[in-house]
Amino acid sequence: MKVDVLADCEGTFATLREAFPAIHSDEDWWIPVNCALLRSGDATVLVDTGAGPKPRPFMPDGDAALLDELARVGVQPDEVDVVVHTHLHVDHVGWTGSFPNARYVVHEDDWAYFMSEASLAQRQHLREKVLSLERVERVTAETEIAPGIHVQPAPGHTPGHMIVRAEGLAVIGDAAAHELQIADPNLVFVNDMDADVSAATRRRLIPELAAEGAAVIAGHFPGIGRIERAGKGFRWSSTAKTASSL
Numbered sequence: 001m002k003v004d005v006l007a008d009c010e011g012t013f014a015t016l017r018e019a020f021p022a023i024h025s026d027e028d029w030w031i032p033v034n035c036a037l038l039r040s041g042d043a044t045v046l047v048d049t050g051a052g053p054k055p056r057p058f059m060p061d062g063d064a065a066l067l068d069e070l071a072r073v074g075v076q077p078d079e080v081d082v083v084v085h086t087h088l089h090v091d092h093v094g095w096t097g098s099f100p101n102a103r104y105v106v107h108e109d110d111w112a113y114f115m116s117e118a119s120l121a122q123r124q125h126l127r128e129k130v131l132s133l134e135r136v137e138r139v140t141a142e143t144e145i146a147p148g149i150h151v152q153p154a155p156g157h158t159p160g161h162m163i164v165r166a167e168g169l170a171v172i173g174d175a176a177a178h179e180l181q182i183a184d185p186n187l188v189f190v191n192d193m194d195a196d197v198s199a200a201t202r203r204r205l206i207p208e209l210a211a212e213g214a215a216v217i218a219g220h221f222p223g224i225g226r227i228e229r230a231g232k233g234f235r236w237s238s239t240a241k242t243a244s245s246l
């Protein structure tokens with residue numbers, strides 16, 4: 001399987017302290033907005049779709065590079081077979097609707113929350129980009145979405161947050177938003193909708209991925225890395241900037 005990290009843009013929307021109240025730093029939290037492309041012989045799977053075309057309210061001054069990044073690795077939008085949404089936050093659905101042959105995979109609990117009238121009233125972009133999709137597969141449990149590629153529930157950041165697993169690979173979305181949450185799974189991110197459930201998900205996932213030695217791609221860590229044991233805990237270790245073969 002070929003795996004690529006495709007950054008739609010880089011930028012900041014908060015200081016470290018605003019995002020993680022336990023971190024006493026007024027530095028900007030500078031992040032990539034990542035998508036991941038998984039290509040097996042059987043399917044081309046895109047995980048998340050970035051911040052999207054401009055103009056846009058989230059990171060308005062950043063790039064909007066996903067389609068260029070896809071072209072860089074030799075993939076046209078109509079060649080994407082499956083789009084997985086780890087969750088439906090604004091920085092993960094930006095280019096949704098741009099892949100005419102794709103089936104879109106979303107967890108039922110995220111669909112129920114984000115597609116409610118109350119949510120849509122605040123999130124017009126979801127009405128345009130997600131509610132209008134014709135081919136949506138709503139899942140409620142671990143599901144094989146292409147041969148050898150599974151989605152697994154990893155809730156807390158949002159009610160139906162999911163990660164994507166293939167042999168030796170995990171695409172974890174915002175299950176951990178900052179590398180420091182690998183070292184301290186209990187570190188609270190203000191955008192986690194349920195901080196306790198999100199921390200419990202990290203406490204389960206981090207040792208599992210470390211033991212497996214899986215290559216890990218996160219929504220907002222640079223590049224590809226692994227989770228390593230460090231003393232009694234764990235740490236993030238970057239291994240590649242953009243691409244990897246498994």
Ligand SMILES: [Zn+2]
Pocket residue numbers: 087089157174191
């Ligand atoms: Zn998120």
Ligand SMILES: [Zn+2]
Pocket residue numbers: 089091092174219220
């Ligand atoms: Zn995100």
